[in-house]
Amino acid sequence: MPVLKASFALAHLSPRIELLPLERQSPSTVAVVAPMKLGIPPRRGEVPTPAEARARHGFAEPAEAHLDLRARQSARVPGDGRAPSEQGLIKSQDTLGPLA
Numbered sequence: 001m002p003v004l005k006a007s008f009a010l011a012h013l014s015p016r017i018e019l020l021p022l023e024r025q026s027p028s029t030v031a032v033v034a035p036m037k038l039g040i041p042p043r044r045g046e047v048p049t050p051a052e053a054r055a056r057h058g059f060a061e062p063a064e065a066h067l068d069l070r071a072r073q074s075a076r077v078p079g080d081g082r083a084p085s086e087q088g089l090i091k092s093q094d095t096l097g098p099l100a
Contacts, residue, residue, distance in 0.1 A: 015039075027097045 011017045015037040076082050
């Protein structure tokens, strides 16, 4: 544990070093986190709620998203007893980055 504590303490000395692990673990989030970590001011002063942002960008509410995929998975897994398909994971790579 002392090694980890020392590593985190050193990483917190430099915002750029803090971003390195994030680039490997979740590359698509770097564009969101980096400006804050590097002290870059926002372009606009507004902060929309999640509901406002979903409406603005045309996304469904989470409970209503991908109902067709959920129905197919439900029929496949509990219904037919087969393994779930990876279609949802493959589709999310555009947003979240590659799986491997």
